[in-house]
Amino acid sequence: xxxxxxxxxxxxxxxxxxxxxxxxxxxxxxxxxxxxxxxxxxxxxxxxxxxxxxxxxxxxxxxxxxxxxxxxxxxxxxxxxxxxxxxxxxxxxxxxxxxxxxxxxxxxxxxxxxxxxxxxxxxxxxxxxxxxxxxxxxxxxxxxxxxxxxxxxxxxxxxxxxxxxxxxxxxxxxxxxxxxxxxxxxxxxxxxxxxxxxxxxxxxxxxxxxxxxxxxxxxxxxxxxxxxxxxxxxxxxxxxxxxxxxxxxxxxxxxxxxxxxxxxxxxxx
Amino acid sequence: xxxxxxxxxxxxxxxxxxxxxxxxxxxxxxxxxxxxxxxxxxxxxxxxxxxxxxxxxxxxxxxxxxxxxxxxxxxxxxxxxxxxxxxxxxxxxxxxxxxxxxxxxxxxxxxxxxxxxxxxxxxxxxxxxxxxxxxxxxxxxxxxxxxxxxxxxxxxxxxxxxxxxxxxxxxxxxxxxxxxxxxxxxxxxxxxxxxxxxxxxxxxxxxxxxxxxxxxxxxxxxxxxxxxxxxxxxxxxxxxxxxxxxxxxxxxxxxxxxxxxxxxxx
Numbered sequence: 206x207x208x209x210x211x212x213x214x215x216x217x218x219x220x221x222x223x224x225x226x227x228x229x230x231x232x233x234x235x236x237x238x239x240x241x242x243x244x245x246x247x248x249x250x251x252x253x254x255x256x257x258x259x260x261x262x263x264x265x266x267x268x269x270x271x272x273x274x275x276x277x278x279x280x281x282x283x284x285x286x287x288x289x290x291x292x293x294x295x296x297x298x299x300x301x302x303x304x305x306x307x308x309x310x311x312x313x314x315x316x317x318x319x320x321x322x323x324x325x326x327x328x329x330x331x332x333x334x335x336x337x338x339x340x341x342x343x344x345x346x347x348x349x350x351x352x353x354x355x356x357x358x359x360x361x362x363x364x365x366x367x368x369x370x371x372x373x374x375x376x377x378x379x380x381x382x383x384x385x386x387x388x389x390x391x392x393x394x395x396x397x398x399x400x401x402x403x404x405x406x407x408x409x410x411x412x413x414x415x416x417x418x419x420x421x422x423x424x425x426x427x428x429x430x431x432x433x434x435x436x437x438x439x440x441x442x443x444x445x446x447x448x449x450x451x452x453x454x455x456x457x458x459x460x461x462x463x464x465x466x467x468x469x470x471x472x473x474x
Numbered sequence: 475x476x477x478x479x480x481x482x483x484x485x486x487x488x489x490x491x492x493x494x495x496x497x498x499x500x501x502x503x504x505x506x507x508x509x510x511x512x513x514x515x516x517x518x519x520x521x522x523x524x525x526x527x528x529x530x531x532x533x534x535x536x537x538x539x540x541x542x543x544x545x546x547x548x549x550x551x552x553x554x555x556x557x558x559x560x561x562x563x564x565x566x567x568x569x570x571x572x573x574x575x576x577x578x579x580x581x582x583x584x585x586x587x588x589x590x591x592x593x594x595x596x597x598x599x600x601x602x603x604x605x606x607x608x609x610x611x612x613x614x615x616x617x618x619x620x621x622x623x624x625x626x627x628x629x630x631x632x633x634x635x636x637x638x639x640x641x642x643x644x645x646x647x648x649x650x651x652x653x654x655x656x657x658x659x660x661x662x663x664x665x666x667x668x669x670x671x672x673x674x675x676x677x678x679x680x681x682x683x684x685x686x687x688x689x690x691x692x693x694x695x696x697x698x699x700x701x702x703x704x705x706x707x708x709x710x711x712x713x714x715x716x717x718x719x720x721x722x723x724x725x726x727x728x729x730x731x732x733x734x735x736x737x738x739x740x
Contacts, residue, residue: 245554288507291504420601
């Protein structure tokens with residue numbers, strides 16, 4: 206085995222030379238943009254990267270130990286955050302049904318309608334949740350309502366897209382059979398589309414609920430209600446141990462809800 | 475015709491029935507709790523909306539073109555933050571994903587630890603990470619890069635580990651049978667199978683990060699978010715319109731380009 210096999214010495218190259226050159230060029234372009242981005246983003250940082258790392262430790266230390274005495278005071282806002290996510294997810298789940306059906310290519314055979322809904326949803330999805338929250342806070346004033354509205358609009362875009370994709374992947378045979386035996390549009394949808402989509406629908410709604418929980422904890426930063434509001438106040442007063450408690454509570458809540466939602470989704474599918 | 479009968483419905487076990495009822499009751503209770511305890515001041519919200527409507531909505535649709543240069547520069551910074559952050563995350567996610575994948579490092583313990591690390595990282599919303607990094611490295615774009623990098627590592631690591639778990643293990647076994655060592659198996663058996671999907675997910679993550687990094691400025695982590703906060707506290711809705719316009723354009727262009735590239739890779 207010690208003598209080298211002639212096959213391994215003159216073996217076929219794994220990839221053709223052209224691919225190799227292409228990959229090398231792409232690699233260096235990516236690396237170049239990365240280096241440029243790193244330089245650009247560190248431009249106005251005092252002390253450079255090394256200084257920052259040292260600094261990080263001393264500052265992070267200020268967050269500890271977290272002040273758990275405020276737990277009872279933040280409980281209400283945490284619950285409010287969860288309620289915001291529940292309401293927003295529910296409204297989005299209801300509104301998404303017509304939108305998802307209209308943006309599914311196999312159900313909406315009238316092309317212009319399909320393209321209009323698709324484009325509308327694509328535009329909706331480009332707007333970040335917090336930007337929506339900022340606008341709604343400007344419109345309705347500080348409070349829970351703009352937060353719910355922002356979450357609803359934001360999750361509507363995601364949910365409608367995911368569900369329309371599910372609808373597009375269903376088995377079309379039952380639908381055709383229904384249509385052939387004289388079912389009208391609503392009968393076809395109710396008896397042969399809904400049973401096929403229902404488990405996926407529930408699973409996706411739960412997934413969007415997780416996203417909403419995560420989004421709703423930060424909405425308060427711009428005045429849209431919930432725990433973010435409290436967190437923002439504590440940070441403004443440089444009250445880091447309190448802020449750390451809030452962060453830990455958020456962390457735990459997100460983990461617990463994700464766990465429950467994961468278990469439910471596993472049971473569903 | 476009257477004799478036609480539907481086939482009997484399949485019997486459901488008592489356990490399943492009870493389970494369904496309990497879940498239903500829990501959901502109803504959840505909704506009752508939610509709708510009875512949430513306090514929305516409808517009167518004030520509607521009153522505000524009526525008095526603010528003409529001050530906000532029409533202005534959003536007439537963007538302030540004079541601010542285009544400034545907004546463009548901030549948007550460019552946002553793209554830089556997202557790019558640097560996602561690339562960092564893509565690199566960081568690789569070892570973690572190998573750790574979390576059940577078919578690589580061997581042993582359920584390592585895999586469980588890896589999965590726990592990843593879900594712990596994922597539980598932090600991007601903005602919370604940004605707050606921590608702003609405190610640590612100061613209010614600048616680099617805090618945003620770090621927040622994006624850590625935030626995306628959790629999600630990418632999970633996706634990557636799922637890809638690794640779904641590879642064709644027969645190739646690996648064949649190589650093992652032929653006496654290939656671990657490094658050879660990694661380079662010739664595993665990496666060629668996972669590279670296209672890894673790249674595809676990393677590029678997809680860049681799309682997500684563009685959206686994420688556009689709001690990081692709200693807590694001082696650079697990018698266009700800084701301008702969002704200024705525009706909203708000054709009630710400068712024309713400028714907000716411009717910001718919104720630029721976000722929509724950039725996100726759409728990057729989504730489109732990324733979809734094209736991903737279709738080519740996979």
